[in-house]
Amino acid sequence: MAVNYIGLALVLNCGSSSVKYQVVDTTLDAPLASGLIERVTDHGQAIREVIESLNAPDSGVDLSKITVVGHRVLHGGEEFSAPTIIDDEVERKITLLIPLGPLHMPANLAGIAAARAAFPNTPHVAIFDTAYFQTMSEAAYTYAIDKHIAAEHSIRRYGFHGTSYAYLSHEAPRVMGKRPDEVNIIALHLGNGASACAMRAGRAIDTSMGLTPLAGLVMGTRTGDIDPAVAFHLGRSAGMTLDEIDQLFNRQSGMLGLTGYSDMRDVEKAAAEGSHDAQLGLEIYCRRIRGYVGQYYAQLGHVDAIVFTAGVGENSDVVRLQSLVGLSELGIVMDPERNAGRKKQATLVSADESRVQVWAVPTNEEREIALESIAAVS
Numbered sequence: 159m160a161v162n163y164i165g166l167a168l169v170l171n172c173g174s175s176s177v178k179y180q181v182v183d184t185t186l187d188a189p190l191a192s193g194l195i196e197r198v199t200d201h202g203q204a205i206r207e208v209i210e211s212l213n214a215p216d217s218g219v220d221l222s223k224i225t226v227v228g229h230r231v232l233h234g235g236e237e238f239s240a241p242t243i244i245d246d247e248v249e250r251k252i253t254l255l256i257p258l259g260p261l262h263m264p265a266n267l268a269g270i271a272a273a274r275a276a277f278p279n280t281p282h283v284a285i286f287d288t289a290y291f292q293t294m295s296e297a298a299y300t301y302a303i304d305k306h307i308a309a310e311h312s313i314r315r316y317g318f319h320g321t322s323y324a325y326l327s328h329e330a331p332r333v334m335g336k337r338p339d340e341v342n343i344i345a346l347h348l349g350n351g352a353s354a355c356a357m358r359a360g361r362a363i364d365t366s367m368g369l370t371p372l373a374g375l376v377m378g379t380r381t382g383d384i385d386p387a388v389a390f391h392l393g394r395s396a397g398m399t400l401d402e403i404d405q406l407f408n409r410q411s412g413m414l415g416l417t418g419y420s421d422m423r424d425v426e427k428a429a430a431e432g433s434h435d436a437q438l439g440l441e442i443y444c445r446r447i448r449g450y451v452g453q454y455y456a457q458l459g460h461v462d463a464i465v466f467t468a469g470v471g472e473n474s475d476v477v478r479l480q481s482l483v484g485l486s487e488l489g490i491v492m493d494p495e496r497n498a499g500r501k502k503q504a505t506l507v508s509a510d511e512s513r514v515q516v517w518a519v520p521t522n523e524e525r526e527i528a529l530e531s532i533a534a535v536s
């Protein structure tokens with residue numbers, strides 16, 4: 159969202175095992191307060207601790223001045239396609255979407271309940287990870303499956319990490335010195351979950367995640383794209399239950415399954431020390447990214463920039479380089495010196511002769527949630 163509304167927002171991003179928060183004054187570049195609580199089991203308790211710490215006299219924040227509480231919600235299903243002010247009915251409808259996001263949705267809902275109890279007189283807004291992808295065409299979001307079954311069960315590509323892509327859709331053009339409507343971008347959000355998004359003039363035309371955040375790129379613990387018949391085979395030949403296969407694909411696969419490590423730092427260290435599994439895992443991870451870059455290049459027809467973001471995309475020079483090596487025929491030429499190291503601020507990492515610019519741009523989902531939440535109540 160490029161338009162800036164003025165206000166003060168408390169932003170809560172309740173993940174499956176963590177709570178991230180920021181207090182954002184939209185007139186300032188940096189948040190007034192921010193934090194991360196890891197290894198969370200009781201999200202209600204974690205939210206109460208966040209509020210207690212923000213209420214401390216030295217926190218630099220006056221919670222009584224907050225205009226809105228913005229919540230990251232993973233899945234909006236077919237019901238929610240825009241920022242939505244939360245009331246009891248909205249909360250109930252979000253509950254119905256838990257089966258589409260069992261890792262994330264219960265945590266999102268626990269955060270909403272605790273925060274609504276703590277701030278009963280402040281508006282609360284849900285910002286859905288799926289909302290940014292509303293601009294995808296029917297051809298981009300429809301799966302080749304019986305259309306009656308698809309309609310009955312809401313089966314389609316939704317896409318995730320939309321808040322991160324919404325932020326990049328204005329931030330990447332800004333650092334390039336362009337307007338959002340002037341550029342086509344392939345964005346790569348590589349964190350624990352990882353996805354790719356093709357943007358034409360600031361709007362999503364395709365993305366790699368699907369009905370759930372399991373599809374697409376290889377991730378920390380998730381398979382990404384895989385022949386769906388692997389599930390039938392494991393059910394019939396290995397006697398695995400659906401829940402066991404779900405667990406295998408979502409929690410025990412990806413880099414963890416390939417290398418024993420889900421954290422890219424550990425994978426890179428093992429690869430540098432000569433581990434064949436880690437080297438192969440990195441090659442598979444980067445090869446999948448390269449494949450999506452090629453696919454989205456073809457869908458967009460013309461690409462101005464490739465943008466890496468999130469924990470791996472911002473910090474791993476190895477992944478950025480290995481993903482885009484050998485693409486000079488496509489006008490993509492990395493500059494190893496510019497690329498070297500972690501990028502705490504937006505950095506051009508391609509060579510001057512590269513027709514397609516390559517950037518590492520730190521994402522800021524919390525700021526985007528603040529801007530969209532304040533806009534929703536303004």
Ligand SMILES: Nc1ncnc2c1ncn2[C@@H]1O[C@H](COP(=O)(O)OP(=O)(O)O)[C@@H](O)[C@H]1O
Pocket residue numbers: 348349350351378420421422423426468469470473474500
């Ligand atoms: N210096 C680094 N080099 C390589 N990977 C890194 C580095 N720092 C963080 N990461 C990766 O970033 C991942 C987390 O990214 P993040 O965007 O915070 O994910 P999430 O929001 O899904 O928790 C970690 O799993 C780790 O592999």
Ligand SMILES: CC(=O)OP(=O)(O)O
Pocket residue numbers: 173287318319349350351352371
């Ligand atoms: C959608 C998704 O995968 O989110 P995360 O990367 O936070 O797990």
Ligand SMILES: [Mg+2]
Pocket residue numbers: 349350351
């Ligand atoms: Mg994330």
